[in-house]
Amino acid sequence: MSHFEILSLEGLRNDGRRWDEMRNFQCRIGIEPSENGSAFIELGNTKVLCIVDGPSEPVIKSKARADRTFVNVEINIASFSTIDVKKRFKSDRRIQLQCLALQNTFEEIIQTELYPRSQISVYLHVLQDDGAVMASCINATTLALIDAGIPVKDFVCCSTAGIVESDMLLDLNSLEESALSWLTVAVLGNIKKVVYMQLETSMHLDYLESVMNMAIAGSEHIYNTMQSAVRQSAKPALASLS
Amino acid sequence: MAEVEEKGLLSYYFPGERIPDSIISQDGSIRLGPGLVFQKKDREEEIVVSKAGRLHQTGKNAMLIDSRTKRYIPATNDQVIGQIISRFAEGYRVDIGSAHIAQLNALAFENVTRKSRPNLNVGSLVYARVSLADRDMEPELECFDATTGKAAGYGELKNGYMITGLSLSHCRKLILPKNTLLQTLGSYIPFEIAVGMNGRVWVNSENLSTTVLICTAIRNCEFMSDEEQIKYCKDLIKKL
Structure with missing residues (x-):
């Protein structure tokens, strides 16, 4: 795919966005009242549902840790989530690596020492995949954990950015992801500390820092939207206070 | 607003x-x-x-x-509603909705000796007090007041209906002595209620329709002000 198909002469992408424009980001929390915590995220056409259960007794006793909780992450990608309909199994190596990455990220963020010998289960359902799936999973997990009332050190906000020749692009869709060098960056909302970074393709070192900064700027926008979603969910409770 | x-x-x-x-x-x-x-x-x-x-x-x-948490973390002296899930030699294992299953000793009841133990079946509901809540140990329950040694309302909850899935903050409001919702309902309908700090409420009244009415009121009044709660309760009772 040529450079001009990704970014036109007018500086527009194939979905009409400018280089520094994000897709429509919407999030709702507490959508599953029967669960401890739940969140639904839409980033353009990417849709992710996250359900958090716990802290509860570990299903596999050997995974219980005496001093802290164990975070179990499961990602289920729907067979209809992409254009090519194919069943993805949990044994898929790529899915397992994504689960492990999420597990390691959130074990650092959750105050695991408060719940020894227990398990926090995170179930992610990717209903539609149009790029930035990992970023959406991280954002959805953060909101679901907050909804569940599990103590976390900060919001974890994630965004993607890529580079085509010397032009940088923010928040890539699946078409752009398949053609460009891109990275996923997750930062803590308040202190802007990078907690997760994923770069699967090769990228010139000269561009790495600027692409990273762009992804961090995108995460800041996501942080503000996530905050307002949490605030929105709290309004009924606050309205009853006199 | x-x-x-x-x-x-x-x-x-x-x-x-x-x-x-x-x-x-x-x-x-x-x-x-x-x-x-x-x-x-x-x-x-x-x-x-x-x-x-x-x-x-x-x-x-x-x-x-x-925060509006639903998952209960045991704390000493909390009043909880638990469901017996199994029996063992010295007592019962009780689900209180926390990360770990609690233990209820067979002798942790009022005026109980080794010969006159209570016979609780699996699935029975008990209103108990958390006597031990340590991070590194399973919670322990008692069905008597530690200061007086009397039952003081604790024990097996017979009949009635248990509401689950309430937020812990809502239960904390319900347990207050001057709760508007319960006082309003009590002035119209006689009923028994046990509020657990673990997001569970047990209700028992003279017939099924009033029990359902009370449960509906408790579920729906979480985000209402005192005036709205009184109005809502009166509207429900009119429909009865």
Whole structure:
């Protein structure tokens, strides 16, 4: 795919966005009242549902840790989530690596020492995949954990950015992801500390820092939207206070 | 209503935010409740929020974050409603909705000897008090008041209906002595109620329709003001 198909002469992408424009980001929390915590995220056409259960007794006793909780992450990608309909199994190596990455990220963020010998289960359902799936999973997990009332050190906000020749692009869709060098960056909302970074393709070192900064700027926008979603969910409770 | 929301949102905090020094009492030590963490960063001491919720200052030097959590974490002397899931030689294993199954000793009842133990079946509901809640041990329950040795309302809950899935903050409101909702309902319908701090409420009344009515009122009145609760209860009773 040529450079001009990704970014036109007018500086527009194939979905009409400018280089520094994000897709429509919407999030709702507490959508599953029967669960401890739940969140639904839409980033353009990417849709992710996250359900958090716990802290509860570990299903596999050997995974219980005496001093802290164990975070179990499961990602289920729907067979209809992409254009090519194919069943993805949990044994898929790529899915397992994504689960492990999420597990390691959130074990650092959750105050695991408060719940020894227990398990926090995170179930992610990717209903539609149009790029930035990992970023959406991280954002959805953060909101679901907050909804569940599990103590976390900060919001974890994630965004993607890529580079085509010397032009940088923010928040890539699946078409752009398949053609460009891109990275996923997750930062803590308040202190802007990078907690997760994923770069699967090769990228010139000269561009790495600027692409990273762009992804961090995108995460800041996501942080503000996530905050307002949490605030929105709290309004009924606050309205009853006199 | 908008004014109330704005007023409330001023004391609404998000994870990672610092509690301003102006709020913190400068004299004496500060007691931090759930949702608050003490951090030392670059020789600076700060209190950081770890849960999204409203800041509550319970005493002069005590603070906590009140969030709408559904998962119960056992604390000593909490009143809980549990369901017996299995029996063992010395007592019962009880599900109280926490991360770990609680233990209820067969002798932890009023006036019980080894020969006159209560016979509780699997699935029975008990109203108990958490006697031991340690991070590294399973919670332990008792069905008597520790100070008097009397049952004081604790014990097996027979008949009735248990409401589950309520937020812990709602249960904390219901357990208050002067709760508007329960007082309003009580002035029209005679009923028994046991409120657990673990997000469970047991209700029993003379017939099924009134029990359902009370349960509906408890479920729906979480976000209502006192006036709205009274009006809602009266409307429900009219339909009865």
